[in-house]
Amino acid sequence: MVKRALSLLCGLCLLFVCVQGSLFAQPPPTYLVGDCFPWGTDADGDLTSWDVGEFGDNALNNLDLIYLLRAVTKVPGYVVPFCSDIFDAMDSFPVDTETQRGGNRILDNLDLISTLRRVTNVDPSRPRRQACDWKLNPQGCCGAPRGAGLLIDKSVAAAVQVGPGAVTQAGQFRVPVFLTSKRDITFSGFSVGLGFRNVKIRLRFQPAAWQPTLVDTDLSGFLSAAWLTPMNAKMTSGQALLLGYVETAEPLPSSAGEVWLELYGAVANEVGNSLPVGVDFARATRVK
Numbered sequence: 624m625v626k627r628a629l630s631l632l633c634g635l636c637l638l639f640v641c642v643q644g645s646l647f648a649q650p651p652p653t654y655l656v657g658d659c660f661p662w663g664t665d666a667d668g669d670l671t672s673w674d675v676g677e678f679g680d681n682a683l684n685n686l687d688l689i690y691l692l693r694a695v696t697k698v699p700g701y702v703v704p705f706c707s708d709i710f711d712a713m714d715s716f717p718v719d720t721e722t723q724r725g726g727n728r729i730l731d732n733l734d735l736i737s738t739l740r741r742v743t744n745v746d747p748s749r750p751r752r753q754a755c756d757w758k759l760n761p762q763g764c765c766g767a768p769r770g771a772g773l774l775i776d777k778s779v780a781a782a783v784q785v786g787p788g789a790v791t792q793a794g795q796f797r798v799p800v801f802l803t804s805k806r807d808i809t810f811s812g813f814s815v816g817l818g819f820r821n822v823k824i825r826l827r828f829q830p831a832a833w834q835p836t837l838v839d840t841d842l843s844g845f846l847s848a849a850w851l852t853p854m855n856a857k858m859t860s861g862q863a864l865l866l867g868y869v870e871t872a873e874p875l876p877s878s879a880g881e882v883w884l885e886l887y888g889a890v891a892n893e894v895g896n897s898l899p900v901g902v903d904f905a906r907a908t909r910v911k
C-alpha cells in the first residue's frame with residue numbers, strides 16, 4: 624500500500640516537472656527577415672545594439688529599406704557588424720525557403736531587391752529566423768554552416784569615377800558620377816554611398832539615363848543611391864556610363880576652399896550571377 628502511494632506520488636512529481644517545463648520553456652528568439660529599423664537599443668546591457676530584440680518592430684516598410692541601403696553602401700554610422708543578428712536580418716537574399724535558411728553573408732543589391740519586393744508586397748512572404756547565437760543555433764548562422772567561408776566573386780568588373788565639379792547657373796555645386804565596365808557585362812544592380820568631406824549640407828541626385836530605384840538624401844552631407852533594375856544592354860569593356868550628378872541643395876558657402884568627394888561603398892551585381900562583382904573606386908577625390 625505504502626509502495627503504491629509512493630509510486631503515485633513520484634508519478635505526480637514527474638507530471639509536475641513536465642508541466643512546469645512546458646510552461647516555462649522559452650521558444651528561441653526570432654526576427655523578421657528585412658526588419659532592421661528601428662535600431663539602437665542596448666536591451667541586454669552588453670554595450671552593443673545588434674542582438675535579436677534590440678532592432679526592428681515586426682513590420683517592413685521604407686525605413687527598413689533605407690537603413691539596408693545605408694548599410695550596403697557603407698554610409699558612416701550605418702555599417703552593421705558582420706554576422707551580427709541585425710546583419711543576418713538584413714541579409715534577405717537568397718530568400719528563405721521551407722527547408723533552407725536564407726542569406727549568404729553578403730549585403731548587396733540582391734538583398735535590396737528581395738526586401739523591396741516584400742516592402743511593396745510583390746512578395747507577401749514574411750520569413751523569420753532564429754537568432755545567430757551559436758548556443759541557440761549551432762547548425763547555421765548568417766545563412767551558411769559555420770566555417771563555410773565567404774564565396775565572393777573578387778574579379779574587378781567595374782569602376783566608379785567622379786568629378787571634376789562645377790557650379791550650376793543656380794549656384795549649386797555638382798559632380799558627375801560615372802560607372803565604367805572593366806569587361807563585357809550587363810549590370811543587374813548597382814549602389815553607391817558618397818558625401819562631400821567637410822561640406823555638411825543637403826545633397827540631391829540628378830539621374831541620367833539609367834534611373835535609380837532608391838535615393839536617400841535624408842542625412843545632411845551624405846547620399847546613397849541604388850539602381851535595382853537590370854540594364855537594357857550589355858556594357859562593353861572600358862565603356863563609361865554617366866549615372867548622374869550629385870549636387871548640393873544650396874550653393875557652397877563662400878568659405879569653402881578645396882572640396883573632396885568621398886565614396887564610402889560601391890556594390891555591383893551582374894545579370895545571371897548571384898554574387899556581387901568587384902568594383903574599383905577611389906575613397907576620396909578632389910573635385911574643386
Ligand SMILES: [Ca+2]
Binds near residue numbers: 659680681682683
Ligand atoms: Ca521595421
Ligand SMILES: [Ca+2]
Binds near residue numbers: 729
Ligand atoms: Ca545576401
